[in-house]
Amino acid sequence: MCCAGSVLADSGDRVGALDNGLKYAIRHTDRPVGEIEFRLIVNAGEVDVQDARLEGGMHLIEHLAFRDTEAYPNGTLIPYLRTQGFRFGEHLNGWTLPAATTYQLALPHGDAAGVTAGLKVLAGMAAGIRFDPAVVTAERKVVAEELRGRHNNPWVNFWEQERHLYQHGTGGGSWSYGTADSVQQMSAADLQALYRRLYVPSRMTVIVTGDVDTRQVESALRERFSALPAEARGARVGQLRPLQPASKDLAYAVTPVNDGMNDWANLGISFPHPNFATADGVRLAYVASFLKYALKQRLAQRGVNYQIDWRWRDDGQPILNFGFQLGPELNKHNDKLATREQVLNLEGQLAAFVAQPFDDATLAQLKREYLGSVVQWHANDRDRAKAEAELLVQAAQGQHPWSNSRTEMPAVRKAIEPVKAQDLSRLLGAALGRPRYLQLAFQQKHVKQFPDRAAVLSWYADFKPGPQPAAFADYAMLAFPAPKAEPGSIRSDQRAGEVETLVLSNGIKVLLRPISDGKGLVYFRFGAMGGQFQFGEAQYAAALTMPTAIARSTVARLPQSEVARIRLADGVTMMSSVESEWFGFYGNAPAAGLKTALAELHHRFYRDFDYDRLGISGRETLIKADTPLNSVARLMWQDMRVAAFPDDYRMQGANPRWFDDFDGSEIEMVVRQLYGDPSRFTLGLVGDFDPAVVKPLLETWLANLPRRDDIAPTVIAPIKAVAGGSVQVTDTTRRSSYVRIEFNTRQAWSPQTVAQARLLRTVLDERLRLRLRDGSGVSYSPATGYQLLPSSAQLAQLVVGFDVDPKYEDEAVELARGELASLRAKPIGDDELQVAKRIALREARAELDVPELLCLYLLTNDAGGLPVTRVDAVYKALEATDAASLREGAQRWLSEAGMTIGRVSPNPRI
Incomplete structure (x- = not known):
């Protein structure tokens, strides 16, 4: 490997090369517990094809590696991995770059069986891809659909040209991913010959990281990959390409x-x-x-x-x-x-x-x-x-x-x-x-x-450089000023399990959960329920400008560029967030930098209205009637929102009416409403800190935040969603169609409801992939997502989206609707339920290992009326969900009474 002799190598790593030229690197990590990651890097990409008939062939070979290998023939790889708690795209993926192809695999257990399974998968990709003509024909349709989607995205085209540009002088600037038409012409025999020419051990590196015994992994890896045949010694390429001379011209x-x-x-x-x-x-x-x-x-x-x-x-x-x-x-x-x-x-x-x-x-x-x-x-x-x-x-x-x-x-x-x-x-x-x-x-x-x-x-x-200004004007050390008021106090202090709950003298609630993870970081979230949804129609245009206005506002008269420097110097990360139902700040800091984070929050509440300016005037962030949105954005954020929520202004954030309704004088009023009542705020702290050290900081910087007298009580009315029917945007410049099916319903937040949504998403991901991608090849990337707001708005949204070959658009919509209807009509089988639960439980278990998410769950439970100690509530609800309760959840989440179907299509319709 290029860095095997590095001065920074760790003695615990296992790094080496096999006789056939394949390199490997193995590293132990403690987190996540039990997880193991695999990578196979092939130092070959589209620049190495050098055959106009096969441009894009390396990308197609990458797809076939998931479809049909000697190790897992006839599409058996993904069904097997799903039984191990795997989600396609997240735990198994691949990507073909101009000069390299990389495969990624993650398994939830680093024991001998997990290591053996992962190496078996990689070995099949490295040397065992089968090129059955029927399988190649099916996967060509999938790749063609992916390429159609790429050609719809101008930024992807921009990126590809950038990659060509930076290869100037290397002799590799004439590569291509091919076109939807060209990949359809590639024969299985030609692809197999390309595979045998470029997938050779001397071009490969295998990487394994995770909660593993590195020596045992090394032994298993050598046994598995030593049998790969080596090419002739003189033909070896190696992992790194020879360094070319620097470009001599523009x-x-x-x-x-x-x-x-x-x-x-x-x-x-x-x-x-x-x-x-x-x-x-x-x-x-x-x-x-x-x-x-x-x-x-x-x-x-x-x-x-x-x-x-x-x-x-x-x-x-x-x-x-x-x-x-x-x-x-x-x-x-x-x-x-x-x-x-x-x-x-x-x-x-x-x-x-x-x-x-x-x-x-x-x-x-x-x-x-x-x-x-x-x-x-x-x-x-x-x-x-x-x-x-x-x-x-x-x-x-x-x-x-x-x-x-x-x-x-x-x-x-x-x-x-x-x-x-x-x-x-x-x-x-x-x-x-x-x-x-x-x-x-x-x-x-x-x-x-x-x-x-x-x-x-x-x-x-x-060009001739003009007079040279000083490199920097005034770049001295910065810090936030002293507190604006005398310290407050802690009014109450109670402990339940691992969580200590404080109430400060001004009503702020503080949730403390110390965790010693060796990182030395404290994760924080400080915010209040309310967000944009609390504002009436007259103020809503101003409320929509708040995320940018607050993110870029001055703090203690310091511009954001200097605020960022103060954070960096003390190792602090902080982000502001104005969401539908929540307003606040989140981030992390080393224990010694927590004072800086709390000082910034303090001075944000003590805004000097004469000197502290909001980040923007506001109106320019709103959408005008003639703003050129691309067709997918117009469908998602305008047409479908207006159709599904015709009587609820809060769900029409991209409506051009807000540009016309905007009143700049309202900006200051909505900001004062957000900051106005500290007693609505909760601070969560999770990480490596000593509560005895933190409590005096809370008294100094937060317990003295003032309450304004000119603010209104926070009220969030429930969402008004209706069935939006069908919506279409015609875009004849696109080469593929895009279909989006939304279900907008009202449901109260609970761990059980979240668990049902997670399982429905998992089941739909697999069914749509089988029907639309692997079965028919008409869609490259069917995907499902959901959201459930945790307070009184009660918005539950589940979305299915997929690109599709325009010739099969209507057929694909009916296939998707059929799968949605079947989940409402009858309970799923036990095998399918157990696989879905294994995937969802794996993800939920991993979240419980992340302090940042534990901090989020503390505040979510607090807002949803659940005991803050039950951060594993969703995990427990997943374990308890059976087929009958999942069907009941499908009837609510996937109710046709809240369904809107939107399409962006090159096919004009009346």
């Missing part, structure tokens, strides 16, 4: 996009390929990561929000990509583009960063914030089986150091602490000396002439 692409998308630009800059096998290579990689953070903060100070991310060429060359929205309003009335100024403005900002290194105080603060962000990432995303598997995939592809959280954090600190400002300037300066990758996307109706490559080259030929 790589440029321009993409026309559909109306309704943003005009967009991607500017990419090449960096040296990291050698993760050496200490210096690892150090430089972390310094480059720190440079990315410093650039993000520096550009944010200039008032421009760039999306800055790493991209990787197929040969492992890293590219720092700056994505930004172009101003379409500049293009509407001009024959020439204003894009030149925006691209060159970014170039000038980067040149200024190189020319003006920042001072020591600024550098020290940037380091503190960056390290805080890394601590957050480690605490939230490391040490779980799935996260570690994904990181090992990146390591296998040369995109991340071979490390775990114990070895990496000290290495990050060691790399960042000695960095000087001049080091960052030199690193960026060297990158700026290399040719660029530039991709532009324009709405066609706004632009009369796209700039060609010669025009873009002329921009750069004329």
Whole structure:
């Protein structure tokens, strides 16, 4: 493996290679208990096909790996895995990228039987795919439908062109996923020959992570995969592609996009390929990561929000990509583009960063914030089986150091602490000396002439950086001010089981559940029932603007950019949320950073109405009558909502009437209503904290929050849902149809009702996949979802959605309706029920291992009138559900009295 000799390797990992060239990596993780993750990476993708007749063939082979192998022939793989508690797409999946194909499998038990089963599945994919002509013919229809859906999505097309762009100079820029028509022409024999040519052990890496004995897994893996035949020694390719020379000229692409998308630009800059096998290579990689953070903060100070991310060429060359929205309003009335100024403005900002290194105080603060962000990432995303598997995939592809959280954090600190400002300037300066990758996307109706490559080259030929501003203006250490009032007190303190319930002097309820999980994090949710649904029709337009207004508002006179810096420096993550029935904040912090989180909440309630501004004026976030929505959004958020809820304004959030009804003076009033009464709020804390330390912080920052006298009691009226009948949107530009069936009913929240919805979703997922995908091939991705609001609105919604070949649209709708009707008409069989329960119970059990979700369940139980100690209530309800009660649930959840059927179709209908 590329990183087997890394300086950050962990002694507990098992890393090696078989005689046939296959590489492997095995890592033990403690969480989730019993879970195991498998990955098979094949260093071959569409760039390796090199046959116009088989473009898209690697994608079709990936599909066949789930359908028919020597290990699990004739479609027996997925039925077997469902008996193990598996959901297709979540626990078993695959994806074909231009230069690699990856298979993912997750099993709920890491014992010997689970290891054997998982390796058997991967071995079948690696060397045992059968190419029965009948199976190939059936799966070609599924892939064709997937490709039709891709072609409906302009962002997917934009992404594919970006991947072509970044392969400039590698010799692999002429690949394609094929078309719905081309995949129908591929023969089983040609696909089998392609499979045998590219699926060879030297191109493969197997990764296993989870609650396993790594030595036993290594022994089983060697036994299972050593028999794979090796290709001739001279033909071996290896896991990593040879590094190509850096691009010597501008790589440029321009993409026309559909109306309704943003005009967009991607500017990419090449960096040296990291050698993760050496200490210096690892150090430089972390310094480059720190440079990315410093650039993000520096550009944010200039008032421009760039999306800055790493991209990787197929040969492992890293590219720092700056994505930004172009101003379409500049293009509407001009024959020439204003894009030149925006691209060159970014170039000038980067040149200024190189020319003006920042001072020591600024550098020290940037380091503190960056390290805080890394601590957050480690605490939230490391040490779980799935996260570690994904990181090992990146390591296998040369995109991340071979490390775990114990070895990496000290290495990050060691790399960042000695960095000087001049080091960052030199690193960026060297990158700026290399040719660029530039991709532009324009709405066609706004632009009369796209700039060609010669025009873009002329921009750069004329470019000279102007006067250099300082790298940073004022970037000193920040903190929230002192409390605005004297401390309050804790009025009552009671314990039930593992949960301690406090009531503060101003009525705030606090639920404390300490958990020592070794992460050192505290997860919090602080909010109140009410949200947008509490507001009347006259204020509803303003209420719809609240999520953005509150998220971007100043806090203690500090803009959000500085609030974010305070959080990062103390390792705090916090998000605001204004939902239908709930308003509040959630996130996590190390125990030492909890003071910062509570201080922010304190100052949000003590808003200075003269100085603290909301984030937007409001109206521009609402939809105007002439806003160009794509056809699926128009169906889901306008036409179907109006049909299903004609008498309930709260369910018509995308209705253009709100733009006309908007009154800016109402914004302040709805914000005051949300913040106005602390006694409506509940704070949940779950994680690694000491209640004795937390309680004084609660008295200092929360128990003294004031109540306003000009607020109204919170009242949420029940939802008014009706049967919406049938709704259609005709879109002749689409190559596939989309069908959405909604059931909107009124039901009170309870664990039993949630359990019924989970099981119905699981049963429908399997039945629709069998009927629409595997059985007929007319749909690629049938899916089911549900929601149940936990208070007085009583909205229960279950949704079935699927894309479909337009020729079979009516047939597919009838198939789906037949399955829905059968669940209402008769109880399901015991075998089907037990499989569905095994899947739903696996997911519910995994949720009980996540502190963030435990915190959510504390507040949900509190709002729903259930004892807060019963965080496993839904799990217990799932265990108790039988076929009769599930049928009774189907008659409520799937009632035709609340059914609306919507379609987006290229087939015009009257």
